[in-house]
Amino acid sequence: MKKILLTIAIVFAVLLVAAAAVPYLFKDQIVAKVKSVINQKVNAKVDFKAFDLTLIRSFPKMGIRLNDLSVVGIDSFANDTLANIKQLQLDLNLMSVIKGETYEINAVSLQEPTILAKVLKSGKANWDIMKPDSTAKPADTASASFKAALEKYNIEKGNITYDDASLNFYLKAENLNHSGKGNFTQDIFTLATVSDIEKLTVKYGGIPYLNGVVLDANLPLEMDMKQMKFTFGENKIKLNELVLSAVGYLAMPNATDMVMDLKFDAQQSDLKNFLSLIPAIYAANFKDMQATGKFGVDGVVKGTYNEKSIPTFNLNLAIKDGKIKYPSLPSAINNIQVKANVANPDGVLDHTAVNIPAFHLEFGQAPLDGRLLVKNPMSDPFVDMALKGNLDLKQLTTIFPLKDMTISGNLQADVQAAGRKSSVDKGQYQDFKASGQMQASNFLYKGKNVPMPVSIPAAKMTFSPKNITLSNLTAKLGRSDFQANGSVNNYLNYVFKKNQLLEGNFNLTSNYIDVNELMGPNVVQESKSKEEVPLAIVEVPANINFNMALKANKVKYDKYDISNARGALQVKDRTVYFKNLGLDMVGGTIKMNGSYTTVNPKKPKVDVDFGMEKVDIQQAFNTFNTVKLLTPIAQYAKGSFSTNLKFNSDLDDKMMPIYSSLNAEGLANIIQAIVDGFEPVNKLANTLGVSELKRVEVNNLKTKFRIEDGRLKVAPFDIKVKGISMNVQGSNGIDQTMDYDLVLNVPRAMLGSKANDLANSALASLNGKLGTNVSVGETIKINADLMGTFLKPSIKLKYGAGEGSASNAAKAAVNQVVEEKKAELEAKAKEKVDTLKKKAVEKATQEIGNKLKGLFNKKKKDTL
Structure with missing residues (x-):
């Protein structure tokens, strides 16, 4: 017995030594072949920090482990990282390694991979990094160094992004875990896949069809490798709480086409499962929400997908007798009725149609009805829509849980629009029917996360094909109040066409405007702290041309107290133009013409002609930093002055002039001033022994000046x-x-x-x-x-x-x-x-x- 045990121990020890030694015996040879394949086959920058061989952890296979593997593109993708993988492990057939001819890869494992698959508008893909095959024989040897004989693969904690600009398609899977098992050495076999994704986002044409949903899927596929045809077996796909199943197949008969014939529907038809796909609802108290009613979705996708065509499809969605209610709140959304169809009959993308012939729901007892039809989305979109309802906003607080928020008021809407984009393009507004109005009354919105309370006692918008007319607007934002009327023009072109100007003309009056509060919530704390609150860059929006006549009794901007503001503003080309803008401040009157531009948002510029009349010197010193820095004598002067000043400068991120870029010239008129206690004047008086110079009185003194280089x-x-x-x-x-x-x-x-x-x-x-x-x-x-x-x-x-x-x-x-x-x-x-x-x-x-x-x-x- 002792001999037997001793023999077993010796054999076991030999095996352990062999298991430990074999990787080292073959490491140099395998590393050489790995690098040889990479160098000969890939047009990319490939790097890895560590290379490890193991037999013990992967027995009876030999494991190759690459740590911190990165693949970076070149040329058009020079700044894109195709793959960044914390750990890549390949399990090789041990006997193939010992023979040393062709290494068979039996398993692949990726730990925490971040992969970006990107396609340009031209169709060029960043993963197309393989060098063209060479007719030279040495290349054949390299290509045969490794052979895929997969039995399983898996991905753990992956982040995968597919961004295809040629198809305007985007997919992102965050925290992906996926595994597949099957014998890839056979022509026909079953591949069992299991997937779970923490956040899945799918966009097509800029529209998010799935937005951060949770996915769980058990999806077996019948694999026909010769025909490249993959047939769905009995499966279950769960998106949040919605469970779907699909039948049919996908096939790739050649390098350019994908042929599909798929049908799918929801295995469960509860409304609540569908609502789980809406991110805002799913994220907030979804488990406590009561939802009743029937939900149905089914679809068919059939045909060939390539650069020139898409499959035909027909998708149906319906909600019948729906109701949504939170048990802690008294009211509900009742009587939800929706039917929708998205269809394409022939594979031509422009023939796609979205049709919601009618939808109806009731907020408590207040009904909301509408319809939507969209056709020819690519060539000449046709839209036919309507919306009608009367909504008591306060009732929303009895339907939805709105924490730390108050909303009330009434919204009435009755709008219709029907016509083609081409009618708008040609200015044939009579062929595009748009009419109706929206009206708000006693609107109030405030809360913990709202920068400032918003109150709109009254407002009315009237729609026509040419413009939207705003009338009788009275509003209060925080401490600021507004009264306005005017019109927005060219809004249809702005909606339907890229880079179109949204034009408008407005008359705005106010008793008080607190610009500090409107620019940012932190400024509200000004009353609680004596510290100055730094301003931030105000970026002027693009693609608008608004003209505004302004009249405000009082304005608070930074630490400036302004009264009787009047004049005109134009917002155009990322620039605000001041036209005959008058302000009463610092004891006098300031008139201004010029511009503030953010063509480069990181480097705004100001170019203004100032006219300052009878301004108090002390108030100017205490108000304007430029006066403090460049005319410190003003601190010791009492009186008034006038000036005409042309001023231009770059501004920093706190909206202050960058003095090295500041240029100004003008004419100053010291109307009347007394300078007393200014050290340079005292020094001159003491040096000359003339005490009369210490107190200087000035009247009607005029001088030219300029500011340059600080x-x-x-x-x-x-x-x-x-x-x-x-x-x-x-x-x-x-x-x-x-x-x-x-x-x-x-x-x-x-x-x-x-x-x-x-x-x-x-x-x-x-x-x-x-x-x-x-x-x-x-x-x-x-x-x-x-x-x-x-x-x-x-x-x-x-x-x-x-x-x-x-x-x-x-x-x-x-x-x-x-x-x-x-x-x-x-x-x-x-x-x-x-x-x-x-x-x-x-x-x-x-x-x-x-x-x-x-x-x-x-x-x-x-x-x-």
Whole structure:
């Protein structure tokens, strides 16, 4: 017995060692062949982080495991990842590995794959990555390295997307688990598949037919591999709570065609099962909902599907005697009656028709009736629809569970439309019948998740083929109120054709508009916090052309309090145009023409001509950041000003100017102002020893200016302060730096006796040397440079020290006087010399003339 046990142990150990050793013996050979096949056969970027071989986990098969496998396309799909698979395992027939000729793949397993199958409008598919077959024999060897002999496959936690732009078809399966078992080595066999999908979305033509539904399916298929025909066995497909079954087959006789003959219907005919497909209903209290009535759906799909044709189909849906009620609420939707048919008789997509001849339901006791017919959807859509009903919105709260929400009011609708799109395209509105009206009264909508309460006491819309007329609209959104009337034009073209303008003309009046509240819910918290709430970019919509006449008594925008807003707005080409817009704010009136555009939504621009009349300086400083940054002197000024300003700039994501891009020019008129306590002015006064400069009074001062490269550049202007005249020009920046040139004419008496004595002594010395008599004069000219920053200014005088006491400034002033008078003295001395020279020349000339005259007279006498 011991020998037997020992023998068994030895054999078992050998097997374990062999199971562990065999993968290593063949690893290099298999890896080489895997890479060889990939490199020779695929037009794509294929990569994997780890390669592992195992026999123990997959015995009696040998397992190949690739971790973090990715396949990225090239050319048209260079930015698309076809596949990203956390783990791919292939189980190989062990004997085929040992023989080393052709490796048979018996099983495939994909763990957490993310797969994007994409087809362009041209029909080119991103999975078509195999290189064309070569006639060279080495390629034949590579292609024979692996052979599919599948017995099973499975996908765990997969995310699969199929996006086909050529067919306008989209499918997405999230958290997919799928497995299949069958002997693929046989020509005819049964493939048993089991699938479950957490969220399945299917769209065709942009319409979501399934939107995030749960799918469970047991679907056996009879596989005929020679004929490529797949026949459905007894099956069950569950979509949310709706259970379907299908019979028939799919066949792929060639590379381009898919032939099908399928019939399907619902195995259960309860209305509640159908309602489970509606995401909003399924997600909210579906289990508690009571739904009675009969639901039926059946369909037939038969024919060939390829690039040129689709199968014929006929789908029927019906709801009879339906009722929906939540047990916790008193009322219900009663008497639901619907019949619908979607059919295509010949496989031509344009011959598809959607027909709902009538539907009826009752919200409590209030009926809603309608119909819909759509034909020729591709070439020239024909629509025939009607809707009529009177709905008490408050009754909805007795039918549907609306948590943390209040809604009330009455909606009346009676609209009809019938006609072809071509009639609209040609402007033949008489051939497209559209009429009726919708009316709202005492509408109120508010709740926890509603940014602001919406109240519409009255509104009426009247429909015609040409326009929708809005009349008698009174509304209140949060703290804002509106009264409006007008019309929307070209709405049929806008609905039926791409890139058509929706046009409108409106008159809007209001007592109060809170733009902050309308732009975002966070602004409502402004009253609870003193912190400023940053604004966000307001994107102007495309494909509309609205003209609006505006009149509002009061407007709140950012921290601006505006009154008597009036003018016109036009919204066009992603741009808002301001036309003669007038605003009373900051103590004066602002008139504005210009535009705000979001052609590039990430980089909005503003280009405006401002006219500001009699604006209060202090209010402007406290209101406008641009004034704070570029004219900080306004903080120390009291008074009013007017200006005409042309202004353009890019805006940042908080709707503030990007100062490096800001350009502006204009004319400012300081009507009346007093500047007191401004540090640069104080510095100048202290440097010159002229205290009168510390308090500056200005009246009717006009100057030109421009803003560029983040600096305010001021053209030369003159100002007079208590007998001191001053010429100023220069610039300052948003970095608070200054660079101003000042020329002052200061009364000599203001500089003190010491300065006068120094000036008189210096001039007396020069007068003595040059023999002139020039006096100092009553005023002294002083040149100064104002530099530094607004908080730390520096004064540099042209003649003398840049910084210092008043005595140093006096010396500098005297030096400047002497330099300027020196030129005057030299000019007068030169003038004196020139005068003496002139007199000498004149005297010499006269004497020579007299002598010549005497000489000529003498000769004349001698001749006689």
